[in-house]
Each structure stands twice: as structure tokens, then as C-alpha cells.
Amino acid sequence: MKRAQAKPILLSLERASATGLVEQIVAGLAHLIAQGTLRSGEQLPSVRRFGTDQGVGTSTVVEAYERLVARGLVAARRGAGFFIAYQSPQSPPTPVFNPPAPVIDSAWLLSEMFADERVPIKAGCGWLPGKWLDDDGLHQAERRIIRAPGAQQVGYGHPYGYAPLRLTISQFLAQWSLEVPIDQILTTHGATQALDLIIRTMVKRGDTVLIDDPSYCNLIAMLRLADVNVIGIPRTPTGIDTNALENLARLHKPVLYFTTSVLHNPTGTSYTPACAMRVLQAAERHGFWVVEDDIFRELGQPNDPMLAALDGLQRVIYVGSFSKTVAPSLRLGFIACQRELARQLVHTKMVLTLTNSEITERLVHSALTEGHHRRHVENLAAALLHAQARVNARLLEAGLTPFATPRGGMFSWAKFDRTELSARDIADLARRDGIWLAPGDFFHLTPPDQPWFRFNVAYSDVPELVAFFRGL
Amino acid sequence: MKRAQAKPILLSLERASATGLVEQIVAGLAHLIAQGTLRSGEQLPSVRRFGTDQGVGTSTVVEAYERLVARGLVAARRGAGFFIAYQSPQSPPTPVFNPPAPVIDSAWLLSEMFADERVPIKAGCGWLPGKWLDDDGLHQAERRIIRAPGAQQVGYGHPYGYAPLRLTISQFLAQWSLEVPIDQILTTHGATQALDLIIRTMVKRGDTVLIDDPSYCNLIAMLRLADVNVIGIPRTPTGIDTNALENLARLHKPVLYFTTSVLHNPTGTSYTPACAMRVLQAAERHGFWVVEDDIFRELGQPNDPMLAALDGLQRVIYVGSFSKTVAPSLRLGFIACQRELARQLVHTKMVLTLTNSEITERLVHSALTEGHHRRHVENLAAALLHAQARVNARLLEAGLTPFATPRGGMFSWAKFDRTELSARDIADLARRDGIWLAPGDFFHLTPPDQPWFRFNVAYSDVPELVAFFRGL
Numbered sequence: 001m002k003r004a005q006a007k008p009i010l011l012s013l014e015r016a017s018a019t020g021l022v023e024q025i026v027a028g029l030a031h032l033i034a035q036g037t038l039r040s041g042e043q044l045p046s047v048r049r050f051g052t053d054q055g056v057g058t059s060t061v062v063e064a065y066e067r068l069v070a071r072g073l074v075a076a077r078r079g080a081g082f083f084i085a086y087q088s089p090q091s092p093p094t095p096v097f098n099p100p101a102p103v104i105d106s107a108w109l110l111s112e113m114f115a116d117e118r119v120p121i122k123a124g125c126g127w128l129p130g131k132w133l134d135d136d137g138l139h140q141a142e143r144r145i146i147r148a149p150g151a152q153q154v155g156y157g158h159p160y161g162y163a164p165l166r167l168t169i170s171q172f173l174a175q176w177s178l179e180v181p182i183d184q185i186l187t188t189h190g191a192t193q194a195l196d197l198i199i200r201t202m203v204k205r206g207d208t209v210l211i212d213d214p215s216y217c218n219l220i221a222m223l224r225l226a227d228v229n230v231i232g233i234p235r236t237p238t239g240i241d242t243n244a245l246e247n248l249a250r251l252h253k254p255v256l257y258f259t260t261s262v263l264h265n266p267t268g269t270s271y272t273p274a275c276a277m278r279v280l281q282a283a284e285r286h287g288f289w290v291v292e293d294d295i296f297r298e299l300g301q302p303n304d305p306m307l308a309a310l311d312g313l314q315r316v317i318y319v320g321s322f323s324k325t326v327a328p329s330l331r332l333g334f335i336a337c338q339r340e341l342a343r344q345l346v347h348t349k350m351v352l353t354l355t356n357s358e359i360t361e362r363l364v365h366s367a368l369t370e371g372h373h374r375r376h377v378e379n380l381a382a383a384l385l386h387a388q389a390r391v392n393a394r395l396l397e398a399g400l401t402p403f404a405t406p407r408g409g410m411f412s413w414a415k416f417d418r419t420e421l422s423a424r425d426i427a428d429l430a431r432r433d434g435i436w437l438a439p440g441d442f443f444h445l446t447p448p449d450q451p452w453f454r455f456n457v458a459y460s461d462v463p464e465l466v467a468f469f470r471g472l
Numbered sequence: 473m474k475r476a477q478a479k480p481i482l483l484s485l486e487r488a489s490a491t492g493l494v495e496q497i498v499a500g501l502a503h504l505i506a507q508g509t510l511r512s513g514e515q516l517p518s519v520r521r522f523g524t525d526q527g528v529g530t531s532t533v534v535e536a537y538e539r540l541v542a543r544g545l546v547a548a549r550r551g552a553g554f555f556i557a558y559q560s561p562q563s564p565p566t567p568v569f570n571p572p573a574p575v576i577d578s579a580w581l582l583s584e585m586f587a588d589e590r591v592p593i594k595a596g597c598g599w600l601p602g603k604w605l606d607d608d609g610l611h612q613a614e615r616r617i618i619r620a621p622g623a624q625q626v627g628y629g630h631p632y633g634y635a636p637l638r639l640t641i642s643q644f645l646a647q648w649s650l651e652v653p654i655d656q657i658l659t660t661h662g663a664t665q666a667l668d669l670i671i672r673t674m675v676k677r678g679d680t681v682l683i684d685d686p687s688y689c690n691l692i693a694m695l696r697l698a699d700v701n702v703i704g705i706p707r708t709p710t711g712i713d714t715n716a717l718e719n720l721a722r723l724h725k726p727v728l729y730f731t732t733s734v735l736h737n738p739t740g741t742s743y744t745p746a747c748a749m750r751v752l753q754a755a756e757r758h759g760f761w762v763v764e765d766d767i768f769r770e771l772g773q774p775n776d777p778m779l780a781a782l783d784g785l786q787r788v789i790y791v792g793s794f795s796k797t798v799a800p801s802l803r804l805g806f807i808a809c810q811r812e813l814a815r816q817l818v819h820t821k822m823v824l825t826l827t828n829s830e831i832t833e834r835l836v837h838s839a840l841t842e843g844h845h846r847r848h849v850e851n852l853a854a855a856l857l858h859a860q861a862r863v864n865a866r867l868l869e870a871g872l873t874p875f876a877t878p879r880g881g882m883f884s885w886a887k888f889d890r891t892e893l894s895a896r897d898i899a900d901l902a903r904r905d906g907i908w909l910a911p912g913d914f915f916h917l918t919p920p921d922q923p924w925f926r927f928n929v930a931y932s933d934v935p936e937l938v939a940f941f942r943g944l
Binding site for chain 2: 063066067069070071072075076078085086127139142143145146156157168171172174175189190192193196200205218221222225227302328329330331348350351352353354355356357358359360363368369370371372373374375
């Protein structure tokens with residue numbers, strides 16, 4: 001039986017157009033497919049035939065056909081030619097994720113909200129608006145890595161991370177008088193993965209771990225996933241309740257204490273030097289390690305204490321990040337710790353996820369060493385301090401009581417006294433008004449008596465917030 | 473007391489030079505610091521003063537000083553000016569990692585070897601040489617994302633992953649007659665993280681899990697870390713021993729079976745359709761999920777069976793990646809599975825590491841849709857098939873017996889009969905000869921009787937390999 005010939009197709013191509021011939025052919029054929037003139041399974045003319053019919057070169061046709069293959073509109077069968085791909089009857093998937101009906105529950109809500117473009121006022125979110133970040137720096141960094149030889153980019157990165165970046169991190173830490181050679185520094189997929197690697201390397205199920213209370217919501221969730229016994233140490237406006245730490249450590253023999261010395265999430269508070277000293281004394285006395293989760297260091301004050309520097313990494317494992325000042329999307333965190341522990345953590349990292357993306361490590365390195373990073377951070381810190389003051393004034397006006405007056409950073413932590421409603425109830429009502437609130441029980445081990453909220457000062461300086469709370 | 477004046481510095485700058493003035497100042501001052509003319513703690517001239525002395529604008533000086541700050545050579549003190557930074561007496565860290573004395577142990581050796589540039593013949597490694605990968609495609613993709621507006625790059629990515637990339641993945645799977653909407657697809661930090669997310673979401677400690685034996689060494693290590701009961705199903709040249717699967721599943725009631733249908737690592741073997749069918753029947757009969765770890769699909773044969781397509785994602789969780797064809801450094805894997813399970817996996821991902829880097833997701837998307845990806849994969853697959861044939865001939869010549877004749881892909885699996893030595897002993901000897909071998913016990917649950925090795929065909933086509941084994 002003679003095979004059916006592919007039917008001839010004639011597109012009108014414009015040679016003088018700014019749009020290239022390849023793109024015109026792609027668009028023309030895609031249009032014919034969309035309107036059903038070309039149907040699923042139908043064969044396209046051979047490359048040579050189509051080229052002759054259209055008066056274009058075969059390489060132009062190949063390029064166009066391949067792009068249609070890449071877009072899933074055309075299928076190539078070896079030796080047989082090109083065919084219109086099977087068009088799935090399903091409606092084309094929309095690029096914006098549309099969750100069924102949001103269920104408010106801690107990390108999960110936060111993760112869905114990451115994607116939800118429908119909430120105009122992101123008062124509860126955990127990141128800065130794009131325009132506050134270093135767009136230009138990132139673009140400049142991208143332009144630079146393009147000039148780097150490609151062969152360096154297609155391999156796996158170094159298990160510890162890109163060495164020049166680790167050197168830069170070492171210099172960054174030296175500013176705080178913490179001297180760390182680069183074989184005690186490893187990069188991670190954001191500070192969040194750093195916390196998980198520490199847990200999975202150092203904690204056995206059933207061990208006791210201390211955390212700040214309230215605390216970073218992902219830390220609570222990942223400790224629950226690891227099936228460990230978690231005890232909270234109350235935060236105070238000047239750090240943590242060191243008496244509670246002393247008593248609870250004596251009682252429970254913890255393995256680790258995860259804490260944040262500077263601009264703590266969610267309370268925005270920082271340790272005094274005396275608080276830092278007492279935490280390290282308790283660690284020494286009761287034999288636990290301190291994990292200093294220090295991702296806001298760049299935005300703090302110069303005299304804020306750094307546990308790792310005070311202790312010289314004897315009992316402290318330091319976790320840092322540049323996500324808050326360069327770009328969270330780069331997903332670059334790091335750990336600085338004792339040499340042998342670093343080896344073990346790298347082992348866990350390699351087993352669970354292999355290396356980081358060296359391309360993003362190069363981007364971060366480039367952004368940090370370009371020269372204008374420090375100025376960017378200074379401007380950002382100043383803008384956040386101003387926003388803090390304005391937002392705290394608004395919160396008072398709205399009937400909320402701030403926990404403290406943070407010395408910078410992204411967050412303000414405040415409670416709303418005048419209500420019978422729970423923080424979850426209030427967050428639910430706010431969502432209907434287009435305001436995303438982060439209720440306190442996301443950050444507490446057990447729901448607090450009063451409705452607390454974490455406010456992102458970069459998003460909360462809006463009159464709608466006052467109006468909403470006044471209307472409750 | 474009058475403050476000491478900063479001593480004047482005069483550099484000879486060349487205005488006609490191709491090197492910019494900023495860079496000349498940076499280099500000049502760095503040189504003065506290195507040779508000790510400028511010492512730790514010494515103040516630099518004010519920006520204005522230095523500018524006047526050198527006859528350059530203040531913005532040039534600021535830029536140069538800032539770069540020196542970024543490089544850790546100069547410290548800026550608010551309101552006081554710029555000072556030569558404290559130069560740590562430690563010798564400068566070398567950028568190449570230098571492990572003390574390599575200890576050969578499975579994933580850990582593999583992870584150290586990632587970084588070790590001292591082994592010239594990487595016969596045991598798990599990735600392709602940079603020149604076999606798609607350098608040009610990656611560079612082109614980089615050039616493209618630079619043109620994208622920056623604000624889209626500095627935010628966190630979508631929890632499920634960059635939507636256009638998920639659409640491309642959905643189209644990729646449709647080529648194998650697997651129709652998956654994008655809300656059943658999530659991206660991961662490489663296929664390795666995908667495996668870990670599945671374990672942490674679906675397996676409780678003490679559960680039984682089946683794997684191929686031999687198997688991907690990281691999978692073995694991460695299952696041990698998760699404290700689960702692991703049982704191996706023997707690989708055969710045509711897939712797996714389905715009778716063993718049937719018996720062991722009946723006996724042990726496993727939760728999951730991790731297997732690779734196409735170009736299995738380390739054996740290089742692929743399922744026959746009949747083997748695929750029997751695995752799915754066993755899954756149905758004994759109620760376990762099948763995790764199809766399918767990272768080599770693009771390099772396989774068109775008629776290789778895909779479990780996920782046969783089963784329609786009823787009992788199969790599909791794990792894929794483009795690391796082997798685009799660039800491993802991008803660290804981009806994905807999972808396709810039932811909708812509710814996808815939600816749970818995204819939840820675990822968000823808790824443990826938050827989103828992927830959207831920048832790398834855009835790079836992969838760009839590389840895949842550019843149009844020449846398919847041709848690159850075809851060339852790569854053909855090159856690997858040729859290398860397979862040549863390496864298998866060499867292995868026979870060297871006295872090794874290949875397990876099968878793989879139908880493509882990166883790996884050949886072979887045993888060396890004529891010896892009293894263990895595979896580890898042989899690997900140790902080879903390392904001294906500059907050859908990195910991957911001994912079989914990295915991939916087996918219990919060390920095999922005979923010395924098996926995994927060979928990377930892209931690195932093993934060298935006479936030194938024959939010479940080494942002949943000399944044993």
C-alpha cells in the first residue's frame with residue numbers, strides 16, 4: 001500500500017520582517033495546529049519538501065520543526081519524519097497554581113501562600129519585596145558568569161561548595177572576629193537545608209532538642225518530621241529567658257539548642273552580650289551544642305553579639321545565608337563549624353542531595369564581591385529600620401501591642417488583646433479582606449493564649465491593616 | 473588629642489590602559505597591603521583626598537575601596553573611614569580541597585572524589601565529562617534569562633517549581649504516552665532529593681522498603697539514614713528477578729519499591745516489557761508503591777517500557793531529571809505522581825528546603841525548549857552506544873566479564889574473576905595508579921562474593937585500564 005503523502009502547507013512568510021523566518025514558521029504551524037487545520041497524527045511535509053515549497057533553506061525548516069518538537073506540538077519519529085503530536089483533550093494547564101480551598105496550617109499555608117498571587121497585602125510573608133533586593137547586582141553577576149568557560153559550569157560543584165565563595169564567607173565572618181578556614185565551611189541549599197542537615201547528622205530519634213519559643217516555623221516542622229522531643233525556651237525582648245534555659249537543660253539533657261542571636265524570626269529581637277554569655281555557659285555546663293541560626297546578621301547592629309565568635313566554634317555550629325540581602329531564589333546558605341563535623345555534614349549533604357548548583361554559587365560569589373553589596377545592605381538596613389518605626393506606629397493605632405522595638409530587620413511581633421477570636425480566626429477573616437497574616441501558632445510549639453502575629457514590615461505599612469483590626 | 477592623619481599614597485595610574493582605573497587602584501592598593509607597606513589597622517586617605525591626590529573622581533575611589541572591602545582587605549567603619557583590615561596570620565586557604573587520606577567507603581568516597589582533581593582516570597565516576605554535555609545550550613539559556621526582568625528572579629520560586637518548566641516536563645512525559653497535568657509535577661533539587669522527599673513523606677522508621685540489588689549508592693545510604701528495613705531484589709540482564717520480587721513482597725509487606733526500568737545504575741540494564749508488567753502486577757497484588765527512578769530515559773531506546781505510563785500513576789511515583797543531558801550542576805529533578813501525594817511531597821520539600829532556585833529552573837526550561845536539545849540528546853546517546861562497545865571490548869581484554877550488553881547509557885558493570893583480592897583492595901591499588909574505580913560493594917546491600925565494578929564508559933576507554941587489570 002502506498003503511504004499517504006503529507007499534504008502541502010503554504011505559509012506566507014515575510015522576509016523583511018523583524019521576526020526571523022524560523023519564528024514565523026513556528027508561529028504559522030502552531031496556528032494551523034491550534035485551529036485544527038493540522039490534526040493529531042498528521043504528517044508534516046519532509047524538511048526538503050517544505051523548504052522548497054516555502055523557498056527557505058533546510059536548516060531553517062529543521063530549526064523550526066525542532067522548536068515545535070520542543071514545545072510538544074510536533075513529534076519526531078526516527079526514520080519516518082515529523083508528525084503533529086497528540087493534542088491532549090485536557091484544557092491547557094494554567095501557569096498559576098490554584099489551590100482548591102486554602103487550609104490554614106503553619107508551614108503548609110505558608111508554602112501555598114508562596115504561590116498565591118491573589119493576596120494583595122502580604123503582611124505575614126517571610127521575604128522582602130523584589131524591589132528591595134539587589135536586582136542590578138544579580139543581573140551584573142549573571143552577565144559575569146556568562147563570560148566564564150562553560151566546561152566549568154556543566155560539572156557537579158565541589159561537595160563543600162564553590163571554593164572562592166567559601167573564601168568570601170570566611171572573610172565575611174572575619175569581620176565579626178570569627179576566623180574560619182574554608183575547610184570548615186560548607187554551602188547548603190539555603191539556611192533551611194542547613195538546619196535539616198544538622199538535625200539528620202547529629203540527632204537520633206527520641207533525643208531532646210531545644211528551640212526558641214516562638215521559633216522559625218520550618219524548624220518546628222522539620223523537628224516533628226525527625227521525631228525528636230522538642231522543648232521551647234521563651235524569648236524575651238533582650239534575647240531568651242536564660243533561667244528557663246538553665247533549668248530545662250538540666251532536666252532534659254538536650255543534644256542541641258537552635259537559637260537566633262540577631263533579629264530573631266518571628267520576634268525581631270536580638271541578644272544582649274550578657275544573654276549570649278549565659279547561653280554559652282549553659283551549653284558548656286550541660287554539654288549541648290548551640291546552633292546559631294544567623295541569617296539576619298547583615299541587617300543587625302555592629303555591636304550585636306555573635307555566639308560563634310564568642311565561643312570560637314567550640315560548641316557553636318553557625319548557620320548563615322545571603323538570601324535576605326542578595327536574592328532568596330538563589331537558595332544559598334552555609335554552615336561554619338568544627339572540621340570533623342563539617343566533613344560529616346558534607347557527607348549527609350552528598351547522600352541526600354549531592355552538591356549545590358555551582359552556577360548559583362558563582363552568582364552569589366559574584367554579587368558579594370562586586371563591590372556595591374555593602375552599600376546595598378546599608379541602604380536595605382536603613383529602609384527596614386524606618387519601616388519598623390512606621391509599622392509599629394500603625395500596629396499601636398490598630399490596637400496591637402508590639403512585643404519589643406526591634407533594632408532593624410524584617411519582622412515585628414505583636415499581639416491583639418481586645419478580642420475573643422483566636423489568631424487563626426483573625427487570619428481567616430483577614431484573608432477574605434485580601435490581607436495575609438501569619439498567626440502566632442505557626443511559630444509556637446503550643447498555641448499561645450493571646451492572638452500574636454508576625455508582621456513583615458516591608459509589606460505592613462498600609463492603612464488597610466489598621467482598618468482591618470479596628471473593624472474586629 | 474589630634475587624630476593621626478592617614479599617610480598619603482601615590483599610585484601610578486595609566487589612563488590609556490585597557491584596565492580600568494578602578495581595577496588599577498584595587499590592584500595597586502592590594503599590592504601595597506600584600507608587601508606590608510600598608511599595615512593592618514592603618515587608615516586609608518579619605519575618598520576625597522585620595523581622589524585629589526590621584527586626579528580621579530570620588531566615585532572611582534568609592535568603587536575601588538568598596539571592592540577592597542568586599543575582598544576582605546579593607547574594613548569600613550561607619551563615620552570613621554576606611555582601614556586596612558586585620559590580616560589573619562593563617563596561610564591563605566587554598567581553593568582546592570585536600571582531603572587528609574582518603575578512606576574508601578561508598579558514598580563518602582564518591583563525594584570526596586567529586587572534588588579530587590588528582591585522579592586522572594575517573595573510570596568509576598557517575599557523571600559525564602563536561603565536553604559531552606550541552607555547553608552551548610547552557611550558555612544560550614544564560615544569555616536568555618538575563619533579558620528577563622530581574623524582579624522575577626529575586627523572589628522565591630513556586631513551591632511546585634517554575635510553571636513553564638513543569639509544562640515542558642508534562643510534554644516530555646506525553647511523548648511516552650504518560651499524560652500528567654502540571655499540578656501533579658513538582659521539581660526537586662536533583663533526582664537525589666526527590667528520592668529523599670519520597671522516603672521522608674511516605675516511609676516510617678521500621679517500614680520495609682525494596683530496592684534493586686545492586687542499586688544507586690546514595691539510595692542505600694539515605695535509606696540507612698532513615699532507619700528503615702531494606703531488602704534487595706536481584707537485577708538480571710533483562711530487568712529484575714520477578715520471582716524474587718513476588719516472594720519477598722509476600723513475606724515482608726514492603727511500603728515502596730525503588731527501581732529503575734531503563735539503563736539502571738550501576739548495571740546499565742533495562743526492563744523488558746514483560747518484566748515491567750510483572751513488577752506492576754506484584755505491586756497491585758501486595759499493595760506496595762513503585763518509585764520509578766528514571767533519570768536515564770532520554771538515553772534509552774524508544775521501545776523501553778515506562779512503568780509510570782503502563783500504570784497511569786496508580787501505584788507508580790515517577791522520578792526524572794535532565795542532569796545527565798543538560799548539566800548536573802543545575803541540580804534539577806522532578807517527581808510526577810498522584811495529585812494529593814504531590815501536595816504532600818511539596819509540603820515536605822517546603823519544610824526541609826523551601827523552593828528550588830527559580831533561576832536554575834528557568835535555565836533548564838530554556839535549554840529544553842531552545843530547539844536543539846533533542847539533537848544534542850541523539851548525538852549523546854549515539855556517542856555513549858559507541859563508547860559502550862569499545863569499553864566492553866577493553867574489559868574483556870583486561871580479563872573482566874561484563875554483566876550484560878547495555879543498550880546505551882553511561883555504565884558498564886563487570887566482574888574480575890581471576891583474583892584473590894576484594895574489589896576494595898583492587899580499587900585501592902588502582903587509585904595509586906591514578907585510576908578511580910567504583911567497587912561493587914558501593915552498590916550492593918552486602919558485599920558480593922566476586923569483585924564487581926561499575927565503569928563509566930565516557931572515561932574508561934583508555935589502555936591504562938587494561939594494563940592495570942592485566943598487572944594484577
